[in-house]
Amino acid sequence: MDSNLHKHYHDEEFDPKGLLDTFFCDENVPLIDENVGFPLKKLHETFSSGRVRGDTLIDISSGASVYHLLSASDIFKEIIVIEFTEPNIQEFEKWLKKDPGAADWSYAAKAVCELEGNREEWQVKEDKVRRAVKQVVKWDVSKDNPLDPVVLPQVDCVLSLWVLHVISKDRDAYRRNLRKLTSLLNIGGHMLLFGAFNMTYYKIGEHKFFILSYDEIFLREALRDAGYVIENMDVLPSRKGCDMLDYEHLVYVTFTISYQRAISSKRKFTEPSIQEFKKWRKKDPGAADWSYAAKALCELEGNREEWQVKEDKVRRAVKQVAKWDVSKDNPLDHVILPQVDCVLSLWAKQCRKVGAQLNTGKEE
Ligand SMILES: C[S@@+](CC[C@H](N)C(=O)[O-])C[C@H]1O[C@@H](n2cnc3c(N)ncnc32)[C@H](O)[C@@H]1O
Incomplete structure (x- = not known):
């Protein structure tokens, strides 16, 4: 599909609440069990396995979303959220401060509590995320130093959902951006990455937005070439229940820095x-x-x-x-x-x- 046919997320005026309402917050949204349910289940499995631990987790780039931080807040005392657009940051901060009119993440919070066997009330879970988020930092991946002037430490876990294929206009850009995303990862730390295979667009209202299409072979090659070792890869075939997006599979991959790259x-x-x-x-x-x-x-x-x-x-x-x-x-x-x-x-x-x-x- 010609990328010029579709709008680019980063080049357009963007309504963050529109994205949340269309894909993430309303339990009646088509495919919410895939877009939200798949990451919630996989992140719950990862964090409850004890394999991924540490003090600080960095989320790149969060949009105005909260759902993916719910399980993480059980493990990480500190969460640093990185985001590109000012409207997304404001929307996210509205939720942090419990402002009236903030996005409603109760669907996701209840789902996570259910996965955890109702260990605590969903409002308690949400408050745990609010306490864990210590910093919201702006970045722009098109810059050589995307975080400039902020300097962040390398951390034990970097999380990123549905971002690389949005911010990368072609496969070379995907490879470059992958390195930027993982530059904050400690040797021995884990990168948790969500994406989709053979996806070309998503729709918000009547507007179609561009997604860089790639498949499993490309993803494995890109990770290997950049010096990473895949620990686990899970794919979820799409039920293709609507025309709002067109991926064939969702993918969740966890990886670490390879021995060779660590040494070099x-x-x-x-x-x-x-x-x-x-x-x-x-x-x-x-x-x-x-x-x-x-x-x-x-x-x-x-x-x-x-x-x-x-x-x-x-x-x-x-x-x-x-x-x-x-x-x-x-x-x-x-x-x-x-x-x-x-x-x-x-x-x-x-x-x-x-x-x-x-x-x-x-x-x-
Ligand atoms: C589809 S959203 C994903 C948001 C979130 N991870 C989620 O799961 O809801 C894509 C993300 O890419 C970010 N983005 C777009 N253009 C960017 C750029 N030039 N630099 C950095 N981030 C960018 C957006 O701000 C947004 O956070």
Whole structure:
């Protein structure tokens, strides 16, 4: 389908309440069990499984929606919401402040409480979301630095529903935007992404809006090429009950940063780290001070006074500092090292997390 035939969300005056009323808030809306029911069920499964945890979740880009934050608020103490349009932000903030005339999310809140076995009242659940949302930040994906001037931390979970295919006018843009979306993800963190296969438009009233069409092959390739490992992919075939939208399947994919990408993002630190280490070995002025660790070890060994002796022992024992690059076929290049009796690796915390994903993603 020619993309020029349809309006683009980001180029038009947009009525946020119109979008909510058409697709998300009214239980009589056709296909609401797909548009809202599918994400609610999948997010409930993800968060209740315990696989995805952390302190902070970032939602990109939320529109004026609330439904997808309901289960997340059980796990994450802090939710940061990112949104592009001012009207959407205002609509969302109306709901946060319980303003009269704010959107009614009771359908979704009740559905989540039901999935959870009515653990709490739906109003309590909504208030939990209100308390968890700590920040609403504006972004524009067409900028090189979409969040400018705001700087956000990398977090353990990034969530994004029905966004990439709206903001990307072609497949190259989709790949670029995918990287922007995931730049806020920690190594070891999870990205939870909802989209649709073979969708070309959605309608609000008489207006048709553009959606970038792609299929499962493209999505898998885009994720792999960008350095991600798919953890899980679920698809829901459409019942095609109305002409308001035309997807063939909804898709929910969870993924993490691959081991290779995690390592290569560290590569830029390698040379300075080697220099720093050599400074310490030569006792250069301004070298890092490891006395705390040396004293702690001597104390463990019952001899606190000897910490400088312990450090000198390390200096004498280090015979070689070899540079490596794990992205190469031969990471040590021309250096040939013998096989040894013990190999030690101390960014184990992150590697173990990523390594665990490696196994399930079968990308060794
Ligand atoms: C269909 S809405 C999805 C909203 C929400 N995630 C939901 O599930 O209801 C598409 C989102 O893309 C955002 N968007 C459109 N153009 C954008 C741009 N240039 N930069 C950033 N976000 C944009 C909109 O503001 C909106 O939040």
